[in-house]
Amino acid sequence: xxxxxxxxxxTAKRLLEExxxxxxxxxxxxxxxxxxxxxxxxxxxxxERLTWNSSCENVLAQYLPGRKDRIGIVAKGCDSRAIVGLVxxxxxxxxxxxxxxxxxxxMIDRRKVEQILGGKEVLEAxxxxxxxxxxxxxxxxxxxxxxxxxxxxxxCQHRNPVVYDLLLGEKVPESENVDEYAEVREFEAKSAEQRxxxxxxxxxxxxxxxxxxxxxxxxxxxxxxxxxxxxxxIGKTIDSTDTQLFHLIRALHLAGRCxxxxxCERACPMGVNLRKLNKKLEKDVxxxxxxxxxxxLEELPPLATFKADDQQDFIR
Amino acid sequence: xxxxxxxEQEPKIVxxxxxxxxxxxxxxAGVSRLQYPPNIRVIRxxxxxxxNPLFILRALRQGADGVLVSGCHPGDCHYLSGNYFARxxxxxxxxxxxxxxxxxxxxxxxxxxxSEGGKFSQVxxxxxxxxxxxxxxxxxMKRKHEDE
Numbered sequence: 457x458x459x460x461x462x463x464x465x466x467t468a469k470r471l472l473e474e475x476x477x478x479x480x481x482x483x484x485x486x487x488x489x490x491x492x493x494x495x496x497x498x499x500x501x502x503x504e505r506l507t508w509n510s511s512c513e514n515v516l517a518q519y520l521p522g523r524k525d526r527i528g529i530v531a532k533g534c535d536s537r538a539i540v541g542l543v544x545x546x547x548x549x550x551x552x553x554x555x556x557x558x559x560x561x562x563m564i565d566r567r568k569v570e571q572i573l574g575g576k577e578v579l580e581a582x583x584x585x586x587x588x589x590x591x592x593x594x595x596x597x598x599x600x601x602x603x604x605x606x607x608x609x610x611x612c613q614h615r616n617p618v619v620y621d622l623l624l625g626e627k628v629p630e631s632e633n634v635d636e637y638a639e640v641r642e643f644e645a646k647s648a649e650q651r652x653x654x655x656x657x658x659x660x661x662x663x664x665x666x667x668x669x670x671x672x673x674x675x676x677x678x679x680x681x682x683x684x685x686x687x688x689x690i691g692k693t694i695d696s697t698d699t700q701l702f703h704l705i706r707a708l709h710l711a712g713r714c715x716x717x718x719x720c721e722r723a724c725p726m727g728v729n730l731r732k733l734n735k736k737l738e739k740d741v742x743x744x745x746x747x748x749x750x751x752x753l754e755e756l757p758p759l760a761t762f763k764a765d766d767q768q769d770f771i772r
Numbered sequence: 773x774x775x776x777x778x779x780e781q782e783p784k785i786v787x788x789x790x791x792x793x794x795x796x797x798x799x800x801a802g803v804s805r806l807q808y809p810p811n812i813r814v815i816r817x818x819x820x821x822x823x824n825p826l827f828i829l830r831a832l833r834q835g836a837d838g839v840l841v842s843g844c845h846p847g848d849c850h851y852l853s854g855n856y857f858a859r860x861x862x863x864x865x866x867x868x869x870x871x872x873x874x875x876x877x878x879x880x881x882x883x884x885x886x887s888e889g890g891k892f893s894q895v896x897x898x899x900x901x902x903x904x905x906x907x908x909x910x911x912x913m914k915r916k917h918e919d920e
Contacts, residue, residue, distance in 0.1 A: 644871065652873025652911060681826060689826050690833070697914040701829050704868060708825050711864050736871050740864055759864075762856035764846065770866050771859070772882035772895055 537750025557620025562609035608718025800889030821854030838903035
């Protein structure tokens with residue numbers, strides 16, 4: 457882990473000194489244990505701020521759309537896939553970014569930690585290979601890493617960056633025997649009424665803070681359909697219908713683009729299971745159009761192209 | 773919803789029709805004096821590709837009991853490929869709505885050409901029957917007062 461941090465700092469310093477990039481986007485330690493925050497470095501002397509650990513969960517690709525300068529960016533698997541998507545959508549030029557690929561072993565879900573500890577405060581966290589050592593006022597606990605991962609990380613199939621200019625650290629083995637659509641399949645098997653009940657109940661938690669939208673690397677529209685007043689597509693209330701519509705359309709707008717980085721769910725203060733809809737569309741796109749988002753710079757996004765023999769059994 | 777009310781209610785169905793085919797198809801049904809239920813409210817669009825999934829959801833929210841989107845057969849698009857793009861969007865919307873638990877019979881899609889007056893009247897008949905059988909729309913429809 458420490459070697460990796462050193463490599464990130466060293467590379468960042470070199471890139472800045474050689475003026476290959478104007479800015480480095482990476483992570484620095486947050487104020488609390490198990491917290492890291494994005495950091496932006498322009499001065500080569502400041503690279504010591506950079507770090508890498510299992511709480512570097514933010515998707516840094518989110519800061520790329522619309523930038524004009526040259527950027528060095530620390531990218532894990534999901535970041536790199538998001539970057540591919542943003543390049544496809546012409547939000548950033550490929551040669552504008554130097555991608556410092558970092559293989560990722562999955563990020564830790566603080567909500568899971570809190571649940572296991574029953575709300576006790578963690579004062580210190582130390583990472584071992586397969587365990588996380590948590591220390592608080594009156595406890596010391598070692599928890600297995602695998603149990604603490606975010607759901608999106610648990611089913612992740614691309615832990616190693618798919619595109620990069622420099623790969624830092626050793627590639628990690630991709631997870632095997634994980635069905636990333638298990639949850640979707642389980643939900644599909646329920647009756648329509650059960651699904652509607654779950655959907656309405658889950659969505660009723662939403663307070664329309666738009667945190668999910670703001671955290672998403674692909675929600676870069678200057679004016680979002682929810683902010684539009686003329687025409688006003690959906691009401692700006694927490695009326696159940698408005699919220700349901702918001703979530704359906706939000707998911708549709710991400711169809712064929714979502715790389716399942718999980719940023720929306722992490723940003724949600726109410727714990728809405730947002731990936732339930734996203735994952736379904738990801739599965740549909742894969743099954744209907746044989747496309748997986750963020751893997752190839754050459755391919756066109758599925759909704760920007762078509763095939764003459766696309767499925768149409770639902771059309772009269 | 774009461775069973776009696778279900779039977780009596782005449783559903784409102786919003787129909788988005790492509791100017792170049794289905795709209796003309798509806799016209800042909802008219803001049804040919806073919807009968808079809810008066811439940812549809814037609815909105816003319818330049819192409820089925822113009823129909824944003826938001827239009828469909830908003831129609832439901834605003835009180836439509838059903839929605840029909842009809843455009844040119846694949847290969848016949850006035851703009852060459854609009855309906856191909858539309859087909860992909862609709863496939864995803866259709867699947868997502870059912871996944872969330874919305875009844876499959878609320879939103880319908882059809883290909884009707886300008887020469888298919890008969891098919892148009894048939895489609896409208898079928899769609900109206902389907903929507904009627906489901907009863908008034910509840911899901912995704914905005915109520916004036918939630919507790920009314």
